[in-house]
Amino acid sequence: xVRGRTRYVCAECGAVHPGWMGRCPECGAWNTIEEESxxxxxxxxxxxxxxxxSAPRPVTEGAGEAPERLATGLAEFDRxxxxxxxxxxxxxxxxxPGIGKSTLMxxxxxxxxxxxxxxxxxxxxxxFSQARMRADRLGALDANLLLYTETSMDAVAAQIEKGDWRxxxxxxxxSMHTPSMPSAPGSVGQVxxxxxxxxxxxxxxxxxxxxxxxxxxDGVIAGPRLLEHMxxxxxxxxxEGRQSLRILRAVKNRFGSTNEIGVFEMRETGLHxxxxxxxLFLGERPKGVSGSAVLPGMEGTRPVLVEVQALVGESHAGSxxxxxxxxxxxxxxxxxxxxxxxxxxxxxDRDVFVNVAGGVKxxxxxxxxxxxxxxxxxxxERPVREGMAxxxxxxxxxxxxxxxxARQRAAEAAKFGFESCMLPRxxxxxxxxxxxxxxxxxxxxxxxxxxxxxxxxxDNQ
Numbered sequence: 001x002v003r004g005r006t007r008y009v010c011a012e013c014g015a016v017h018p019g020w021m022g023r024c025p026e027c028g029a030w031n032t033i034e035e036e037s038x039x040x041x042x043x044x045x046x047x048x049x050x051x052x053x054s055a056p057r058p059v060t061e062g063a064g065e066a067p068e069r070l071a072t073g074l075a076e077f078d079r080x081x082x083x084x085x086x087x088x089x090x091x092x093x094x095x096x097p098g099i100g101k102s103t104l105m106x107x108x109x110x111x112x113x114x115x116x117x118x119x120x121x122x123x124x125x126x127x128f129s130q131a132r133m134r135a136d137r138l139g140a141l142d143a144n145l146l147l148y149t150e151t152s153m154d155a156v157a158a159q160i161e162k163g164d165w166r167x168x169x170x171x172x173x174x175s176m177h178t179p180s181m182p183s184a185p186g187s188v189g190q191v192x193x194x195x196x197x198x199x200x201x202x203x204x205x206x207x208x209x210x211x212x213x214x215x216x217x218d219g220v221i222a223g224p225r226l227l228e229h230m231x232x233x234x235x236x237x238x239x240e241g242r243q244s245l246r247i248l249r250a251v252k253n254r255f256g257s258t259n260e261i262g263v264f265e266m267r268e269t270g271l272h273x274x275x276x277x278x279x280l281f282l283g284e285r286p287k288g289v290s291g292s293a294v295l296p297g298m299e300g301t302r303p304v305l306v307e308v309q310a311l312v313g314e315s316h317a318g319s320x321x322x323x324x325x326x327x328x329x330x331x332x333x334x335x336x337x338x339x340x341x342x343x344x345x346x347x348x349d350r351d352v353f354v355n356v357a358g359g360v361k362x363x364x365x366x367x368x369x370x371x372x373x374x375x376x377x378x379x380x381e382r383p384v385r386e387g388m389a390x391x392x393x394x395x396x397x398x399x400x401x402x403x404x405x406a407r408q409r410a411a412e413a414a415k416f417g418f419e420s421c422m423l424p425r426x427x428x429x430x431x432x433x434x435x436x437x438x439x440x441x442x443x444x445x446x447x448x449x450x451x452x453x454x455x456x457x458x459d460n461q
Contacts, residue, residue, distance in 0.1 A: 008033050009188045014226030036181070036189045070166065070208065073111040076263060076273045077104070079302075080235060080248050082256020085167065088206040089255065090199050092173075092228065094213040095237030100246055101212050103138065103270055104237065105169045106131075108210075110140030117166025118144050120159065124151040124175030138270040151185065153178040153194045157201060165207045170198060172212040173227075195227050228252065238361070239266075245280070245359055246271065250300075260300030278305035278416055281358045287386065291378030293450075294389040294418065295370035296409035297362055303405070303412035305389065307357040308367065310374035315351045326356025327367060335372050335394060342398030343444050345379050365393035366403040369422065372443060373450050382451040388438070389413040390422035390450060398443045402426030410435045422450055 008017045011034050013027035023030050069084030078084045085091070095101045109119045123131045131147050134140075150156055153176050160168060170176065176194040177185040184190070195211065202209040211231065228234050234252040239245055248262040263274040274280050282305055286292060291310045296303055308327075315321065324332045332354050339345045354371060356362050369392035377384050384390075391409055393401040406427035413421045420436040428439045440446040 007036050009036055010034075011188050014188065014192065034188055036183050036187070070112065070117075072108050073115070074108060074262075074273060075275065077108060077248065080250045080260045080262040081233065082253060082260070085208045086232070086255045087208055088203050089232040090195075090202045090209045090211065090230075091233040091235060092211045092213050092231045093235045093237060094215050096215050099237050099239055100264075100266055100271060101237050102126075102134070102171055103266075104248070104264075105171060105210060105212060106135060106138060106140050107270055109145055109167060109169055110135070110138070110142055112167045113142040113144035116144065118164060119146065119167045119169070120163065120165050121145060121147050121169045121171070122156050123147060123149050123171050125172060137268075140270075151175050151177055153197050157197055160201050160205065160207065165205075168198075168202075168207050168209045170209065170211045172214060173198075174214050191227060192230075195230055199230055239359060243359055245274075247360070257300045259298075260302070261304075278303075278412065281306050281360065282416065285357070288383050290381050290383045291374055293370040293374040293377065293384045294413070295362065295367050296389050296391050296413045296421065297364060297367060298405050298409065303408045304360075305412055305416060306360050306362060308362075308370045308374045309355045309357055310371070310378045311351075311353040312347065312375060312378040313351045315349055320347075320349055321351040321353075323353045325354070326360055327354060327362050327371060331365075331368070332371060334396070335368060336375065338394060338396060338398055338443065339372060339375060339379075343376065343447055345376060347375075347379065350379070364403075365401075366391045366409075368392060368394035369400060369424075369443075369446060373422075373446065376447045377451055380447075380451065384450055385420070385452055387417070387419040388422060388450060389418045389420075390446070392422070392424040392427070392440070392446075394443055400424045400440050400443060400446060406430040407432070410437060422446060 008020050010024040010026060010029065011032045012029040013024060015024060015026035017033060020033050020035065024032055069086055071078055071084040093101055093105065109121050113119045128147055128149050148159060173191055173195055174186040177190050178193050178197065181189045181193050198209045198211060201207065232254045233250065236249045236251055238247045238249060244266045246264040246266055248264065250258055250260050252258060263277040264271040265274055285307045293308045295306050295308050297306055322333065336347050336352060340347050352375065369390045372394055373384055373390050391403060393403055395401055402424045406423055407430045410421045410423065410431045414435060420438050422438045422440060423431065425439040425441045428437060431437045438449055440449060
């Protein structure tokens with residue numbers, strides 16, 4: 001017997017409610033409750049995730065057995081995933097429209113197919129001829145790469161179940177629909193149910209699945225946040241549409257680090273790996289100019305050198321402007337207050353602009369010292385000492401606190417010819433002698449030693 005029922009689901013958090021309401025009691029979002037009609041069968045039972053009955057097993061069983069990963073041949077992509085694709089995993093790839101999600105997935109599919117594995121690329125937004133033209137432009141033509149233009153989840157599931165696939169790509173999850181949900185494709189219920197079906201197929205057939213997801217104007221993947229909890233890995237493809245640089249960032253990974261990044265450059269022939277991002281980020285850095293400091297940052301296990309820029313100028317408005325790009329604006333406001341209170345720099349009536357060159361986003365306390373030096377350099381019109389990089393956390397009392405991975409940061413700076421590296425005194429023990437360490441304990445000391453016009457002393461403790 002088939003019955004229909006209505007339920008109300010929050011588009012933000014995916015919570016189900018007994019009736020419509022203006023505000024979701026679970027996440028507090030307003031006007032996000034959507035009405036859904038659901039068709040169910042009395043005799044139908046929920047299938048297990050793997051599709052087969054299983055019995056409890058001791059947690060000690062299979063100890064020490066690492067999952068065998070599928071290497072795609074794209075070193076930057078494999079790095080973000082933690083060494084390759086895990087069989088049976090399901091990955092969500094999100095990003096702004098036109099950023100290159102489909103290009104990346106098609107290149108990954110081609111490399112897997114080239115190694116002899118059959119790949120099913122489900123295109124729900126492009127016709128076969130359109131997808132074929134893209135593959136031809138990227139040089140991604142291989143007999144093992146099969147394009148399937150379909151939006152019905154039932155038809156896609158049938159194709160997956162009767163084939164032996166090394167990889168399945170769904171482009172995109174918002175274009176899929178299942179007949180059991182009468183709502184339109186892309187709605188909360190459709191996205192959730194289709195993702196659940198892909199999850200069942202991935203776990204049951206041990207075929208890794210990659211879902212392409214659109215990003216809303218708020219910067220989150222369209223559909224309920226529950227979708228991010230269902231998948232094993234969530235990757236965000238970032239970058240400015242007018243720039244060629246693209247960054248693939250892992251924000252969730254059950255099989256590896258959650259802070260790894262992969263750097264790509266978009267060209268006419270597709271995405272090309274940037275194996276040495278530090279050289280790219282510092283390639284056009286001006287020398288002898290105030291307001292520029294180099295930060296040895298950490299992205300997962302990889303040290304990356306980035307340029308932090310600051311511009312301090314006279315304000316011609318009633319209230320001074322504060323514009324920040326690439327770092328946390330709240331953190332920059334805190335540093336400006338510390339510079340004014342502890343270092344005696346007058347910034348309250350001046351415009352301050354802070355930027356990380358190359359479109360990179362830095363979100364770690366270790367960037368405090370580089371940001372503070374860049375602002376002080378622009379305010380005092382003194383360039384940061386040539387050949388010096390800087391990292392460290394700045395406290396409200398003006399102290400410079402220790403951060404992790406000091407050895408890797410200093411080594412990356414030395415690799416690119418920086419003769420000295422300013423770092424917190426508490427991190428000096430982690431840096432080997434001869435690394436050109438300039439250790440500081442106070443922000444005023446860092447400004448005195450870091451800007452040209454004062455004598456700097458190297459501390460090789």
